[in-house]
Each structure stands twice: as C-alpha cells, then as structure tokens.
Amino acid sequence: MSEVVRVGQRVSCVFLQFDTVNAEARLSLRGTRPAPFRAxxxxxxxxxxxxxxVTELVRFPAFVQLTGDIEGLVHLRGLAWSDVEAPREVVRVGDRIAVVVTEVDPERRRVALSRRQALPRSRADRT
Structure with missing residues (x-):
C-alpha cells in the first residue's frame, strides 16, 4: 500500500463493508474512480x-490492446478482406494496427473490432 497512499494522507474512498470479527473497515480507493471500461x-x-x-493470437481471434486497461477482439473474418485461416497470416504480436469498433458491450465488458474495415479494399477483393 505504501505505493498508493502515505500514513497520515487524507483520501476519499468507498466503504465496502465492516469486518466485525477483526474490527476493520473494508474500503476501496478504486471505487471512487470510474470503471475503466465504463469510461x-x-x-x-x-x-x-x-x-x-496486437497482444495475443489464438486459433481464430486476435486480441488488440486499445488502452492500458482495455483490450478488444478481432475475429478471423475481421482481419482482412481476403480469406485467412489463422490470424498469424496477417498480424503478429506486437504489431500496431488500425481497427474499427464494431460493438461495445458494457454489460459483458467486451469490445468487438474489425481490422478489415480499417483497411482500404483493393480492386481484386471487390470481385
């Protein structure tokens, strides 16, 4: 805790519960800030x-970190205009890519992304 607060420092926090067995109050500093996903x-x-x-490649999707706390998912069909069988055919972990937000689900805290929609479509792909 010494990295977050100092002894004697005044802080605002959210009361979570009182532990009657240990006579301790459970408090949350994080509770005073908006949830990262909600923001x-x-x-x-x-x-x-x-x-x-790009932070991770699995069989069909690729995970893309958008902010320090928020990661979104690019499904295989959203990686390129052409058909690909695996994400590693078009992206690698560590690549910085442009993506288009296709869905934001606050309830499930999920973001769906499309790399394909952020790419220009070549003439060969239109046929």
Missing part, C-alpha cells in the same frame, strides 16, 4: 477507428 464505453462509438497493439 471507455462512454467515449467510444461503433464505427470509430482506433489504433491498438
């Missing part, structure tokens, strides 16, 4: 283009 959802719109860094 993200309030200022992010479907159709918005964002920059992010």
């Amino acid at each position: 993200f959802a309030e200022c992010t719109a479907v159709g918005q283009t964002l920059q992010g860094q």
Whole structure:
C-alpha cells in the first residue's frame, strides 16, 4: 500500500463493508474512480477507428490492446478482406494496427473490432 497512499494522507474512498470479527473497515480507493471500461464505453462509438497493439493470437481471434486497461477482439473474418485461416497470416504480436469498433458491450465488458474495415479494399477483393 505504501505505493498508493502515505500514513497520515487524507483520501476519499468507498466503504465496502465492516469486518466485525477483526474490527476493520473494508474500503476501496478504486471505487471512487470510474470503471475503466465504463469510461471507455462512454467515449467510444461503433464505427470509430482506433489504433491498438496486437497482444495475443489464438486459433481464430486476435486480441488488440486499445488502452492500458482495455483490450478488444478481432475475429478471423475481421482481419482482412481476403480469406485467412489463422490470424498469424496477417498480424503478429506486437504489431500496431488500425481497427474499427464494431460493438461495445458494457454489460459483458467486451469490445468487438474489425481490422478489415480499417483497411482500404483493393480492386481484386471487390470481385
């Protein structure tokens, strides 16, 4: 805790519960700040283009970190205009990519993204 607060420092916090066995109050400093996802959802719109860094590739999706606390998912069909069988065919962990927000679900704290929508479509892909 010494990295967060100092002895004698005045802080605002949220009361969580009182532990009668140990005679201790449970408090939350984080509870006074807006939840990171809620703040993200309030200022992010479907159709918005964002920059992010690919953090993980799994069988079909790729995960892209949008902010320090928020990661979104790009499904396989959203990675490129052409058909790909695995995310590693078009992106690698560490790549910085442009993505378009296709869905923000505040209840489930999920963000769906499309890299494909952020890419120009070539003539060959239109046929």
